[in-house]
Amino acid sequence: DAMVIQNPRYQVTQFGKPVTLSCSQTLNHNVMYWYQQKSSQAPKLLFHYYDKDFNNEADTPDNFQSRRPNTSFCFLDIRSPGLGDAAMYLCATSSDAKAGETQYFGPGTRLLVL
Amino acid sequence: GDSVTQMEGPVTLSEEAFLTINCTYTATGYPSLFWYVQYPGEGLQLLLKATKADDKGSNKGFEATYRKETTSFHLEKGSVQVSDSAVYFCAFTGNTPLVFGKGTRLSVIA
Numbered sequence: 001d002a003m004v005i006q007n008p009r010y011q012v013t014q015f016g017k018p019v020t021l022s023c024s025q026t027l028n029h030n031v032m033y034w035y036q037q038k039s040s041q042a043p044k045l046l047f048h049y050y051d052k053d054f055n056n057e058a059d060t061p062d063n064f065q066s067r068r069p070n071t072s073f074c075f076l077d078i079r080s081p082g083l084g085d086a087a088m089y090l091c092a093t094s095s096d097a098k099a100g101e102t103q104y105f106g107p108g109t110r111l112l113v114l
Numbered sequence: 115g116d117s118v119t120q121m122e123g124p125v126t127l128s129e130e131a132f133l134t135i136n137c138t139y140t141a142t143g144y145p146s147l148f149w150y151v152q153y154p155g156e157g158l159q160l161l162l163k164a165t166k167a168d169d170k171g172s173n174k175g176f177e178a179t180y181r182k183e184t185t186s187f188h189l190e191k192g193s194v195q196v197s198d199s200a201v202y203f204c205a206f207t208g209n210t211p212l213v214f215g216k217g218t219r220l221s222v223i224a
Binding site for chain 1: 118145157159160
């Protein structure tokens with residue numbers, strides 16, 4: 001089945017220690033998104049790639065970076081995680097970025113910062 | 115700014131009860147509207163969507179109608195099941211990427 005895969009499902013890191021979360025897709029979609037979801041809050045878009053074009057949300061901290069080496073993979077790098085970065089990180093894809101386009105989500109990676 | 119307001123949860127219902135989860139939005143232009151569902155331990159899944167005024171989205175017995183005059187997209191189901199227990203998110207896209215509400219947790223008890 002075509003899908004969006006996120007690994008690992010749970011990630012523990014130490015305060016200030018860089019961490020990378022990964023996302024892959026078999027849908028061959030052009031657009032990949034990263035969201036941060038804190039407990040009992042709405043998912044918040046951090047950035048997205050349209051093909052190789054990177055689009056950062058204005059309020060995404062510099063601590064968060066992303067890489068998309070090819071169509072299938074996208075990575076979220078947190079350079080120096082703080083306690084406030086503990087959250088669920090959701091990856092999503094869509095075939096286009098037009099209004100009305102459905103986004104397909106992975107299961108998420110829950111990040112714990114010690 | 116653009117935002118979605120949906121009813122606070124948690125909502126607890128008995129099996130076969132009628133469900134309504136209210137959702138209103140603030141957006142410029144003519145957004146497309148969505149309901150996503152998140153089952154325990156899983157990612158978000160599209161439940162239904164509507165792309166223009168008066169459209170009705172439906173799936174798995176759930177329905178929602180795009181009401182431009184009231185900027186609403188309320189989710190309804192006539193008879194809920196235990197398997198419907200999940201968190202439901204209202205969302206829209208328009209001039210901005212997908213904007214979500216905070217989610218409403220639904221628990222259905224047998």
